[in-house]
Amino acid sequence: MPTTRATTEDRSAVRTLLRLWPYVRPVRARMCTAALVAIVASCTGLVIPLVLKWMVDGPVADRDPSGVWLGALYLLALGVAEAVLFGIRRWLVARPLSQVEAEMRAALYRRLQRLPVAFHDRWASGQLLSRATTDLMLLRQFLAFPLTFLLVNGVTIVIGVAIMLVQDWVLGLVILAPAIPVMWTCAVFERRYAQVTRRAQDQVGDLTTVVEESVLGIRIVKGFGRHRSQVRAFHELAAVLRGTELRKARLLAVIWGVIVALPELAIGAALVLGSVRVADGGLSAGTLVAFLSTALALRWPVDSIGFLLAMSQEAATATERYFEVMDEAPETDTDGAAAGAADGPPPTAARAGLRFEGVRFRYPDAPPDAPPVLAHIDLHIHPGESMALVGATGSGKTTLTALVPRLHEVTAGRITLDGVDITAVPREELRAKVAVAFEEPTLFSAGVGENVLMGAGDGATAADLDRALAVAQADFVHTLPQGTGTRVGEQGLSLSGGQRQRLALARAVVGRPRFLVLDDPLSALDVHTEAAVEAALRQVLADTTALIVAHRPSTVLLADRVALLSGGRIAAVGTHQELLRTNPEYAYLMSGDEEDHR
Numbered sequence: 392m393p394t395t396r397a398t399t400e401d402r403s404a405v406r407t408l409l410r411l412w413p414y415v416r417p418v419r420a421r422m423c424t425a426a427l428v429a430i431v432a433s434c435t436g437l438v439i440p441l442v443l444k445w446m447v448d449g450p451v452a453d454r455d456p457s458g459v460w461l462g463a464l465y466l467l468a469l470g471v472a473e474a475v476l477f478g479i480r481r482w483l484v485a486r487p488l489s490q491v492e493a494e495m496r497a498a499l500y501r502r503l504q505r506l507p508v509a510f511h512d513r514w515a516s517g518q519l520l521s522r523a524t525t526d527l528m529l530l531r532q533f534l535a536f537p538l539t540f541l542l543v544n545g546v547t548i549v550i551g552v553a554i555m556l557v558q559d560w561v562l563g564l565v566i567l568a569p570a571i572p573v574m575w576t577c578a579v580f581e582r583r584y585a586q587v588t589r590r591a592q593d594q595v596g597d598l599t600t601v602v603e604e605s606v607l608g609i610r611i612v613k614g615f616g617r618h619r620s621q622v623r624a625f626h627e628l629a630a631v632l633r634g635t636e637l638r639k640a641r642l643l644a645v646i647w648g649v650i651v652a653l654p655e656l657a658i659g660a661a662l663v664l665g666s667v668r669v670a671d672g673g674l675s676a677g678t679l680v681a682f683l684s685t686a687l688a689l690r691w692p693v694d695s696i697g698f699l700l701a702m703s704q705e706a707a708t709a710t711e712r713y714f715e716v717m718d719e720a721p722e723t724d725t726d727g728a729a730a731g732a733a734d735g736p737p738p739t740a741a742r743a744g745l746r747f748e749g750v751r752f753r754y755p756d757a758p759p760d761a762p763p764v765l766a767h768i769d770l771h772i773h774p775g776e777s778m779a780l781v782g783a784t785g786s787g788k789t790t791l792t793a794l795v796p797r798l799h800e801v802t803a804g805r806i807t808l809d810g811v812d813i814t815a816v817p818r819e820e821l822r823a824k825v826a827v828a829f830e831e832p833t834l835f836s837a838g839v840g841e842n843v844l845m846g847a848g849d850g851a852t853a854a855d856l857d858r859a860l861a862v863a864q865a866d867f868v869h870t871l872p873q874g875t876g877t878r879v880g881e882q883g884l885s886l887s888g889g890q891r892q893r894l895a896l897a898r899a900v901v902g903r904p905r906f907l908v909l910d911d912p913l914s915a916l917d918v919h920t921e922a923a924v925e926a927a928l929r930q931v932l933a934d935t936t937a938l939i940v941a942h943r944p945s946t947v948l949l950a951d952r953v954a955l956l957s958g959g960r961i962a963a964v965g966t967h968q969e970l971l972r973t974n975p976e977y978a979y980l981m982s983g984d985e986e987d988h989r
């Protein structure tokens with residue numbers, strides 16, 4: 392299962408999180424206002440101990456009931472002000488942050504659409520899914536809460552400690568004593584937590600992949616009675632994830648223990664020391680009350696640091712995982728020197744059509760010592776000609792067809808359309824010129840008509856749709872409950888294989904492409920339907936240059952000529968009959984039902 396596992400050891404969480412700035416920038420004013428409001432709210436809480444001091448040393452000592460009531464009123468007003476301010480903060484950030492999350496998700500989706508097929512070959516879909524969902528949710532939570540509160544709590548702690556030192560510097564120093572061990576624990580925690588978080592988030596991605604694969608492959612799972620082993624595999628992965636989450640919980644428990652216990656001990660020590668000094672008359676009771684209330688008011692800001700740091704680490708990991716995808720180079724529109732030649736020289740007879748010149752191709756993730764899938768391909772398909780591509784299974788036919796619309800890039804050599812290097816043609820233009828249909832037809836969760844019209848530009852009409860459906864012998868569409876508006880289920884699973892293939896073929900021909908690349912498009916059809924499709928397709932192919940991967944003589948007969956792919960080269964080119972006579976490999980590949988088609 393391909394996943395990416397980056398190391399987080401040398402990562403700076405701050406530097407990683409700073410990469411979020413371009414997305415946060417548009418809402419920076421609201422974020423700053425919200426942080427300011429939160430700081431004011433938090434500091435409002437610190438005024439309460441000072442009111443308490445005033446009450447204890449004043450009205451309480453003087454036994455003045457009206458002064459005590461006034462003090463109580465002040466305390467109530469401060470409490471209400473604090474609550475209202477925190478409410479305003481929440482209101483300020485909620486909407487802008489969901490906007491940030493939505494924008495980041497849209498950017499990720501845009502990038503995924505633009506990343507080359509080689510990237511998608513390499514990445515497990517669950518890893519991408521978990522980045523688009525869990526990771527982005529973690530980022531929103533970080534921006535809404537820890538980002539603000541690490542700042543707010545930091546400021547509150549500094550102001551609170553300053554107030555305590557001003558009240559009584561000896562007791563203040565007692566309270567400050569745990570600061571160094573707490574900071575050291577935080578630093579160690581951060582490093583360890585970063586690694587475990589990364590592992591957990593990657594494991595969520597793996598688990599998502601297993602769930603997705605077993606849902607999509609439910610027929611295979613059931614058909615082969617593999618449900619128990621699938622459940623076992625899921626349980627095993629879930630147990631690994633649970634172990635990692637428990638490790639996270641243990642780390643959190645340790646830091647929480649240290650962060651809570653040490654300051655509590657310090658408060659206890661300050662309480663004893665302060666009480667002794669009040670008894671000796673060296674400290675007023677009001678000052679001790681104010682001091683301890685301030686210390687208690689700082690408990691939450693200090694205690695929360697543990698989980699705020701944990702959430703920040705998770706957010707840093709999520710950012711890292713997000714940018715692993717965003718940093719991948721998307722498909723460029725045109726490449727280097729060839730760009731600009733798209734308008735190119737007018738095609739001459741020798742140059743027109745589809746040409747492969749010394750094309751070599753190796754999959755980027757193939758082992759370095761493996762031979763290239765395509766070693767040296769030279770092939771010329773004339774304008775309006777249809778060429779069948781025949782070869783043993785695994786000889787590279789699908790690979791060769793994928794090079795024409797640039798789903799993969801040639802390793803060496805070049806492919807030209809009407810004399811123009813395909814790398815010089817903007818991809819959008821190239822893919823408008825070249826239509827494709829693959830053996831495994833993918834349909835999207837949309838209406839049948841929408842699925843077919845995906846193959847045409849915006850100007851396509853209902854007549855174009857009907858023509859394409861007729862060519863592909865897909866008239867069964869009209870008998871569906873809502874005709875061409877009928878939605879096909881996820882991946883079109885509610886249709887038969889042959890029906891899906893015919894829709895994919897209709898999608899390929901609906902835009903009247905100049906070049907057509909078909910990868911064994913009729914393999915799932917019965918002979919009668921195949922013959923009908925071929926008859927209709929022949930009219931389409933009359934003015935289209937086509938490359939058709941074929942396994943069966945019936946499909947080969949669609950084409951004007953046949954190319955035999957063998958050993959990474961075009962071993963022979965000729966008509967079906969010529970090759971049958973002169974090429975033993977071709978004759979062998981076509982043996983079986985060839986007699987019916989002579």
Ligand SMILES: Nc1ncnc2c1ncn2[C@@H]1O[C@H](COP(=O)(O)OP(=O)(O)OP(=O)(O)O)[C@@H](O)[C@H]1O
Pocket residue numbers: 512754756757764782783784785786787788789790791
């Ligand atoms: N994404 C990939 N990464 C690495 N190698 C690949 C990839 N896709 C295919 N291959 C390898 O490339 C070779 C050619 O595969 P390809 O699918 O082009 O053959 P094919 O002639 O179309 O086969 P078939 O007739 O069975 O469809 C095979 O050895 C295959 O293992």
